[in-house]
Amino acid sequence: MRNQETEKYIQHIRSLSYDKLTGVLEEEESAYLDNELKNDPLAQDTWKKVQEKYNSESAKAFFEDPSSLEPSARLKMLLEEPGSNRKSIGNIIKYISIAALVIFAFFIYFLLKQNSIKPEMEKQITLKTADGKVIPIVGAHTIHTTDAIVSTQDSAMSFNGSESAIAGSMNILTVPAGLDYKITLADGTLVWLNSETKLEFPFKFGQSREISITGEAYLEVAPNSESPFTVRLPGDRTIQVLGTSFNVNSYEAKQARVSLINGSVKIRAGRDSLLLKPGYEAVSGAGNISQSKFAADDVLAWRQGKFFFNALPLQEVAKVLSRWYGITVSIDDPAIGNKAFTGSLDRNKPIEEFLDNAKDILNISYVKKDGVLHIK
Template structure:
């Protein structure tokens, strides 16, 4: 049945199987199921193939052909409809669906559901809030209502809201989210900020004056409360974003490079003397004070971290090795430097044990990872 579907329809089926569809894509899939009996049948076949792949049965695909299929998919990060149809025209087409899911980085739950993680991960440090008066609050340990001298905090379900008291408006507070964790804060004006791992936010308890200004280092998604009389300024390493009310993602993990991806509304990006006004669906990249470049971006890839997903598109091991420490609080050592340019297409799920991703990495790219007695991850 797969050969009767186009590339986008196959993509929706695979996304449903992996649990990674966005809400709009879920709606498209429901409409597809209503209007296409072939899609419904193909999805049921896909689930059966996944169960077979997870049961440990051998012979689903002869090994040489399995390798050829994996290589072709990995080398075609965005396969054309012709390529997809060619792959599914094999006499092993049913099993090819399973391998396509694996090559896309989907975790085969039926294969792993009864397995325990064999990797001891380091204990993640705490989320901390340092108030303007110098006091530090451990938000990972202290939950519920927290009374301080200047701010009344409400810390529940990885979300912080607060109310300023007295002279709390003076000075700057600093919220730090360590590796392996994420967190959300609602500022005094109603602006919502989701902070990714290894990210810090500096903000005042109460905004005063003609502007609302914060500083972010790392990655964050902002839904800025509209206020035409008080523009919102986000200071980043080497650039500044000016908004009135909008939703956008900022990423400054890479030294000297900042990326601003606009979901809706409008923002003005300033880097040195360069200025750029973005429209929704566009991403600005600022590098070392040079000219700002503008490109379209894939919302699934850029915003996947909010669902605990990180998508790799033909990414080298050198790039993967930067993400793993942030997401799993683990030290990465690459023993075989020849692997640095070995590439992988797939996805990490931060909510799953890291050994599941390592098995996908080994199967798809031939990269073997192991953890030593000190909890360091070695690639060899």
């Protein structure tokens, strides 16, 4: 049985195939489709089926027939010709009907494309290469780019950079709401990315190793004393490491949280800096850095699809729900936004199970309407 990621991949290849047949495929999409058709049997099968559907013999006969150039005018002319017969009229009506169905199908496809295909793409993990190409990451595939050969699985990516790759030339891996992903960098560093997280990284490191993260990620940095590793965060914050494991949370632009599992890292924020020890986490706010002990099991639980809330305001809980389930959450009653909630969330279970629990604890209610979760 096909899994959800495979079905999404087939849908995307089918969409690109429609564009290719009608001559409206964009350059970067065309390059991606050509690569998939060259290397992936599933893409080849999907392309073949699309061709069979829209290039049937009857449809082909219509488009090759001279009368197809002006179907309505040709029909009128044939009806007025003295020698016309029912068979020829029936044939041209058949061709016109086929053409009308094909044209109508493509019309409906283009009409709905902006509202269906592209929003669906926004829910997919994407890789934007340094040369500007945007590649959807779906299922297990081998992707050939200008600077690397990228291997993807349902939940992980690795790559082999080419010798011609420009060191430090940044690519962008984007993980949308509701998903998470893992990537192995050029030096062997492992990075787990949480929902709504963006990673900027090169296919080839230079003398120094530098990446940027917006969102939340857990890193196991490959040791290399001769090549320092730097993580850049929003708000002009940086993390400098040699070889270590740590979690970074930078969802909020005004604050970043770094939780050190082992090793040693130095956090910089403006003129302030702090050398962090294992078992401690640093919080960089407005112009200062503070540190305190943390519970590693709680902080890293997101990697197993769990989140522990410890007296967290409901408005902050709503942000987690939005990221993890890919839905819009609205707190309709501002008065309950500051209510503190303590409990746990399991992303592998229906959101209703969590909401029913929170409803009893906080004395709130909820309703889903038009794709929005309303809490009141």
